[in-house]
Amino acid sequence: MAGHIQITHQDQVTVLVLDNPGNRNAMSTNMVIELINALEAAFGASDCRAIVLTGLGEHFCAGGDVSEMQADRPMLGSRLRIERAHRIVRLLNGGPKPVVCAVEGFAYGLGLSLAMASDFVVASETASFCAVFNKVGLIPDMGLMWSLPQRVGVAQAKQLFFTARQVKIDEAQQLGMVDQRVAAGSAETEAIALAQQMAAAAxxxxxxxxxxxxxxxxxxxxxxxxxxxxxxxxxxxxxxxxxxxxxxxxxxxxxxxx
Incomplete structure (x- = not known):
């Protein structure tokens, strides 16, 4: 384990776990950097054929770390920070190995962006999704304005962006935000099973x-x-x-x- 990202291996599947459950796995700047490093290592490893991304505890990821939003963030520094974080989006979307996201509980804000950037989403009955950005006066980030419409269409994506409403598992599955619905507490196990099937592909x-x-x-x-x-x-x-x-x-x- 390195910092707040757990890294384990099951056969040819690398499992990356966001490990900040006391803060609902909200992503700090350091966690973003750790996730970049973990993803780059997994995509570059010859013994890894598929990746599972999930969160420790009851929630996948509640978004970005709000405590960091209270600090001064000069524009140029913010541009560099955002561009660095985009490395995650580019890896999830275009990296050479399939990525399965396992969602329990919240996938909000940045957590929603991570899920929608993954190739497949396995979500439990407890899962809920929310593009919370408008509530804090921001536009969707981490590629969500591209990835969410890929799943739900532009009109529906704009509605979710503008209202910032919570989407429970029933609606998420109906809209296409979720590819596989599973029992509470089993998202990671089922995601690993799916990833192992994909790991056998050419x-x-x-x-x-x-x-x-x-x-x-x-x-x-x-x-x-x-x-x-x-x-x-x-x-x-x-x-x-x-x-x-x-x-x-x-x-x-x-x-x-x-």
Missing amino acids: PIPVALVKAAYAKGDVTLDDVLRTEVDHQPALYLSQDHNEGVAAFRERRAPVFTGH
């Missing part, structure tokens, strides 16, 4: 698909160009040959990322 295609969506391949021509650019190289990969052989031999493939 890693290079996973990385390319994530990069395509993070780049914004939204038109048909964009997608077709991505196929032309990458599929011929994948035909020559060891993992493609292994997948074909496993299919013919009726066994599970063993991918190596080559």
Whole structure:
């Protein structure tokens, strides 16, 4: 464990746990830096194929540390701090490995941004979501103005931004903010199980698909160009040959990322 981010490993899944339960895992500047380091290490580790992001205790993350909002924050310093924190968003959205977010309790503010930037959200019956930024006179940050509309549409996202209302699990699932709903207390376990399934996938295609969506391949021509650019190289990969052989031999493939 390093500071307020716990790091554990289950087979080829790296589990990152926000560890500040006394403050509902609200993220301080130091925690942001620790999470950047933990994510960079996980994405760079050859023995990691998928990542689970969750919070210790009853809540995933209640947002940013409000105590830091009471200090003077000069504009230039704030710009640098925000740009540094954007490293988290870029890794979650475009990093080469799938990220599953496990949510118990609050995913508010920055916590909502972390969840929506992840590839998949597993949430328990206790989960609730809120874009609280307007309540403290701020715009949504950490990429939420991009990631939330990807799930719920622009009109619904604007409503959630402007009203800053709480979204309980029933509505969150209906809107598409949650991919898998589970019993209270089981979000992390179920997220790890899902991540382990993804860890068995061929890693290079996973990385390319994530990069395509993070780049914004939204038109048909964009997608077709991505196929032309990458599929011929994948035909020559060891993992493609292994997948074909496993299919013919009726066994599970063993991918190596080559």
